[in-house]
Amino acid sequence: MALLLAEYCADNGQPWVLPVVKKVQQQIVHDPTLSHEYLSVRGLPEFNRATTALILGADSIAIVEKRADSIQVPGGCGSLCMGARFLKKWYTITHPKAVAIYISSPSWETHMTVFQEAGFMDIFKYRYWDNENLCVAIHKWLEDLQNAPEYSIVVLHIAAHWPTAMDPTPAEWKQIAEVMKRKKQFPFFYVTAQGLASGDLNKDAWPVRHFVTERFELFCAQSFGKNFGLYNDRVGSLTVVSRDNYTLIRIRSQMELAARQTWSNPPRYGARIVATILNNPAFFAEWRENLKRMAERLMLLKEKLKEELRTLGTLRSWEHITRQIGLFIYPGFTDFQIDYLMKKKHIYLSSIAQINISLINSQNLTYIAQCINEAVLSNPEDMKL
Template sequence: MSSTFSGLEKSGIDPIINLMIACGKDQHPKKIDLSVGVYKNEECDPNYVFPCVKAAKEALLKNDPGHYYTQLEGIPEYLACAQKTIFGKECPNATSVQAIAGSGALHMACTLLKSVGFQDFYIGAPTWSNYRGIIEHIGGSYLEYPYYNYKTRNVDMESIKQTIKNVKIKSVFVLQTACHNPTACDLSHEQWKEVFDLILSKGHFLVFDNAYQGLSSGNVDEDAWPIREAYLRKMEFIACQTYSKNLGLYSERVGCIHVCTWDLKEKENVESKLIAICRNEVSFPPAFGSRVVALVATDPELKKIWAKDVLNAAARLKDMRKKAVDWFTKLKTPGDWTHIMSLSGLFWFSGLSKLQTQKLIEEHHIYILSNGRINVAGLNNANVEYFCRCVDRVVRDYPVA
């Protein structure tokens, strides 16, 4: 008797997950994990808890709110502070609903847009691997265009503009606001303005993926500039938000979707649709992480600590970039490594070849993605010299043809 599932094909695992598993099994004393995009402190502790989060958790435990159902759209105080984090204030034209972190917010955004007739979703490459799965899961068409210029090691603005100009109307463009994954190359304010003008003139729709707010500049307000500028222009757009990175709440899955509309009736319809999506997918959103965020964002003292935490994180990342450049310069490593300092946030798109990344893993126990993306937060004062010497070695031993 054959199984009901006999025709089911095995799904592939995201390469990042496989790398996580392999790294976890490696017991080499000099192992360095530069794979997964999480912030780590100077000790490179993956379980590092931001001081503001630690204080908020302790406060919550002293005044335990229990575990009863919240509201379908999320805890009101959390939604209010999520809006303030994104927009700088509460926004009456934004419909905000709690989501299961950034992935959940993006899935809700794509589901909503598909329901009103959007089919084509444009993503700049290279990019985060999960976009494709999310878009194809809701029946959308996943389409790529060049976001990054490999020769200049910067944003390919001409490609972005030509794509927006030439694709059919009513297309969706998903753009990351800050700390671009994987390239670490963000649009400047002037480039954002060009994008906004083109999006409006061509009748497209913009989705912001706001995953690393604060970790680029060290200031959550500065990193939210593109979203706030779009709001000032009275654009219709969606902003997808997560506190996984800038508060280290990875496993709590604390996110939010914000849909900006400028018509009261449309806003009511959008809210009802988002709540229906939430009800169908997760019913009531989880509460603990969102309560932590709400406490951090509303308590004046904790908010000050958070601002300092984010500033310190960004400063540490910048310091590790400088130390890496200094070591490559000292070692006279072949190639130009000065571009590292022009980047910001967690990542460095190194330009290392697939073979070189493979050799770093096999010969030196340094785990990075095959596309050359490096999580700078995995470096510290104790391992940066070893890392740079190993990169120097593989660049010399396995040169790119």
């Protein structure tokens, strides 16, 4: 039984297609005016406008002052890659010393390699996770930012940090912004599932919007795979917030050149679905309800798993999994327990034991909880109580 797939799955174990996405797909298929012509280098204009407003808020001061815009890219990784290459070529010119990159520990391995491939040499990790208390290590994180050089680029996850599934509180984000402003550091946000983390689009976007109100220049890489269920359509966006409109125009022209040299122009189909939903009030309202339904089910599954483990008397508290948000949970298994679950019980996890909670359903919940209980009991001294 594999619990490491990336898609949101329904109770039958199959990836769920959002009802509003089905409606829009049918509308596109039967629209006689649509063709397969190339998009511009920057992508679908209505997609770029809508995704900028989605993450920043339609009334954002950065939009009002015309110093924010987005460029369509192939997925979240494409967005991160575009941003990294731009920063290596242009950000480092204005800061003669070697610019340091700071990535959370733990984090996606891809994030490290993206910045390495872009040409950055000084790549460091800031402490994100407290493995003893199974929570965000905010004091260590702030200490690492304070000790980081001025003008460092800091990669910040929002809407469910990967892999820990736990984000800072608003008060903690304010502390992070305060240190980064003092150190003149550049925030590079990475957003994989706005709206799916908490069920509230605005709540999930709050950290980015707070940094904008604090007058940061920033990048924000967005992926629309999980929150629209468009996993294989590679729909992404890189949002730029600059100091003024003149700077934005220059950044945009260089990104257009980079896109031309890299993928020429992005794919249309997925972006058209996203743009249609975001720009149609009825579709947008339905999409928000779809997201809320998904997020509430994920929260309920975490509660059910916690209760099942409590009923079995499993030797530890499982409160942390119900504080985690989004599609995954980070249970804090030891290497022994991961090995036990995979080899003895054939429950296949990632190397860090991250679990796609949507794959736990009414048919397998009891069995999975029993297997976890056995893994803990098999070597209880190896488990942090």
